[in-house]
Amino acid sequence: MAQKLTLKKIAQDLNVSISTVSKALRDSHEISVETRDKIKDYAKKYNYKPNNIALSLKNQKTKKIGIIIPEIVHHFFATVISGIEKVANEKGYQVIICLSGESFDKEVVNMDMLANGSIDGFIMSLSKETLERQDFHHLREVLNQGMPIVMFDRVVDSIACDKIIIDDVAAAQSATDFLLRKGKKNLGIISTVDYVNVGKLRTQGFKDALLKRGIKFKESSVLRIEDAENCTKSIEKFLKQGNYDGVVAVNELFAVTASKALKKMGKSIPDDVAIIAFTDGMLSKYASPTLTTIGQKGEDMGGLAAAKLIERLESKHDMEESYETVIVKTSLVERESTP
Amino acid sequence: MAQKLTLKKIAQDLNVSISTVSKALRDSHEISVETRDKIKDYAKKYNYKPNNIALSLKNQKTKKIGIIIPEIVHHFFATVISGIEKVANEKGYQVIICLSGESFDKEVVNMDMLANGSIDGFIMSLSKETLERQDFHHLREVLNQGMPIVMFDRVVDSIACDKIIIDDVAAAQSATDFLLRKGKKNLGIISTVDYVNVGKLRTQGFKDALLKRGIKFKESSVLRIEDAENCTKSIEKFLKQGNYDGVVAVNELFAVTASKALKKMGKSIPDDVAIIAFTDGMLSKYASPTLTTIGQKGEDMGGLAAAKLIERLESKHDMEESYETVIVKTSLVERESTP
Numbered sequence: 001m002a003q004k005l006t007l008k009k010i011a012q013d014l015n016v017s018i019s020t021v022s023k024a025l026r027d028s029h030e031i032s033v034e035t036r037d038k039i040k041d042y043a044k045k046y047n048y049k050p051n052n053i054a055l056s057l058k059n060q061k062t063k064k065i066g067i068i069i070p071e072i073v074h075h076f077f078a079t080v081i082s083g084i085e086k087v088a089n090e091k092g093y094q095v096i097i098c099l100s101g102e103s104f105d106k107e108v109v110n111m112d113m114l115a116n117g118s119i120d121g122f123i124m125s126l127s128k129e130t131l132e133r134q135d136f137h138h139l140r141e142v143l144n145q146g147m148p149i150v151m152f153d154r155v156v157d158s159i160a161c162d163k164i165i166i167d168d169v170a171a172a173q174s175a176t177d178f179l180l181r182k183g184k185k186n187l188g189i190i191s192t193v194d195y196v197n198v199g200k201l202r203t204q205g206f207k208d209a210l211l212k213r214g215i216k217f218k219e220s221s222v223l224r225i226e227d228a229e230n231c232t233k234s235i236e237k238f239l240k241q242g243n244y245d246g247v248v249a250v251n252e253l254f255a256v257t258a259s260k261a262l263k264k265m266g267k268s269i270p271d272d273v274a275i276i277a278f279t280d281g282m283l284s285k286y287a288s289p290t291l292t293t294i295g296q297k298g299e300d301m302g303g304l305a306a307a308k309l310i311e312r313l314e315s316k317h318d319m320e321e322s323y324e325t326v327i328v329k330t331s332l333v334e335r336e337s338t339p
Numbered sequence: 340m341a342q343k344l345t346l347k348k349i350a351q352d353l354n355v356s357i358s359t360v361s362k363a364l365r366d367s368h369e370i371s372v373e374t375r376d377k378i379k380d381y382a383k384k385y386n387y388k389p390n391n392i393a394l395s396l397k398n399q400k401t402k403k404i405g406i407i408i409p410e411i412v413h414h415f416f417a418t419v420i421s422g423i424e425k426v427a428n429e430k431g432y433q434v435i436i437c438l439s440g441e442s443f444d445k446e447v448v449n450m451d452m453l454a455n456g457s458i459d460g461f462i463m464s465l466s467k468e469t470l471e472r473q474d475f476h477h478l479r480e481v482l483n484q485g486m487p488i489v490m491f492d493r494v495v496d497s498i499a500c501d502k503i504i505i506d507d508v509a510a511a512q513s514a515t516d517f518l519l520r521k522g523k524k525n526l527g528i529i530s531t532v533d534y535v536n537v538g539k540l541r542t543q544g545f546k547d548a549l550l551k552r553g554i555k556f557k558e559s560s561v562l563r564i565e566d567a568e569n570c571t572k573s574i575e576k577f578l579k580q581g582n583y584d585g586v587v588a589v590n591e592l593f594a595v596t597a598s599k600a601l602k603k604m605g606k607s608i609p610d611d612v613a614i615i616a617f618t619d620g621m622l623s624k625y626a627s628p629t630l631t632t633i634g635q636k637g638e639d640m641g642g643l644a645a646a647k648l649i650e651r652l653e654s655k656h657d658m659e660e661s662y663e664t665v666i667v668k669t670s671l672v673e674r675e676s677t678p
Contacts, residue, residue, distance in 0.1 A: 008431065063345065078412045079412075081411065081438070094437070094449065096435055097436040097437065097438070098433070098434070253621075282412075282592075282621070282622060283621060287626065287627065
């Protein structure tokens, strides 16, 4: 039985990156003519079928939506999917999920696979690596061929498409201000590295809230975490050095890790240190103390994303010129981790 | 643009169930000749393309694996997917995920969609509704056409395919025995309804452990939960009535709900009441008290399922006669919820 030639296989055989193959096959000028020709000749020789979105668009609709997300361990993404499923199913669409695992290559490969006639459009949140590389050629190409994308949460300004986000700056600002109003004076934030847009924006909101009240912002009061799976040590160190009485965490996993670390240090929550987190998920509800959070309304975001995508898929007019960014309202849920 | 006729659409148009359409198109004798003919004529008239697995199998492999699971909010399923992704990616396979949302119809529709040439084989855990109905025609059909399935966790004996499970009876027995050895005497179990095989088996293990030590088993010491999303009230009532000093919970969500209820009743954990749960996930690690659990090794199960499926896909021999059931070893992780 013949094995289908894939982007990955070509990349391996020619010892180049998947991204290079993907770009070369689309005649990108980022790739030298020599490399482009080599890759295209190879693909032709072994009868590689390049992306045929245009072809599938001319034929019948699949009534399927493709979701590409970084991972599903975070409760937030699970709730977004639940919102997408609800609206999509109601409107007669089926949902296919692929995970990038925070990898750029996997995102490119999955997108290529699904765009090949399997689905009508994408709902996606970008991988960390994609955001770090700032390489969005795979999104551009899909859009150029007329297949719609709705992005949520981890979005990028430079891609013109519909987007569903929360106002991360404003939400972080109100979370920070909430701690200040409760009498906390020395605040720290546990965030992600800056190339993850939501981390950067929430750090900005934290800073804005301090400056607005005339409190000096210190660069040392920001912890930027790269590897969420191994964050315990760096969070412990950060909390010891800063001796904060209030902590903002950009997700609930960072928050419960901080909570554990503080208890280990003999601090009482919320009296010695108050904590406020983003994402109102299972951990926030069942951790002890339970966590005060900014609810990101994942299910609403998913529902809106699905409705937007389906509207675009079924519109008889050309909507191309009018992309929309929907900002979903967040809510502050008070629990035991704040006074 | 023509809209593709789907199983669901035919069912709606003819006012019959999806299952009836699915069976009629496969000439099932469960469906009357009259209904079968009506459905087949309709499908033919509107050019419905029935499942063409046989056709796609003759052509090239897709190097894709389809996963169908009930939901992704439970950490266990997230870890299984992570295990599948790792092994599949290593071996050059891509992974597509669909959710049944515990619905039989969605399981049938998703399976039909993926089996239509999108993937080479399935890894799946059945929906509650499928287990309740005991209707497995969609699995039989896929298998009959030569497409392999590996089932995990929620499996059924009557389907001949490879299976990855834990020994649920033995694991529940050892969990129960652990509480008895710690001096607890009056035990209750929070389980699922009996048609969910893992719930039934774990309840059996609980019973076996008691009988082995000559303790009388009372039917009233089992709570069988139907709707996991609204289980708080019934758990509270169960714990009040039973006045237990030890509780076994078949998943961590039931366990943290019980823990909250007990604290509300003024009970101290583990002194007044000890708790042991299945699934060693995020909730168990971060709840307070942290939970003693039976680790189900979701990542191992996923990895084994992927390896088994790929072995079967790539085997040159006919493996048909030798299905295997792999029993993954569980481990007991001691934490604060037991003495």
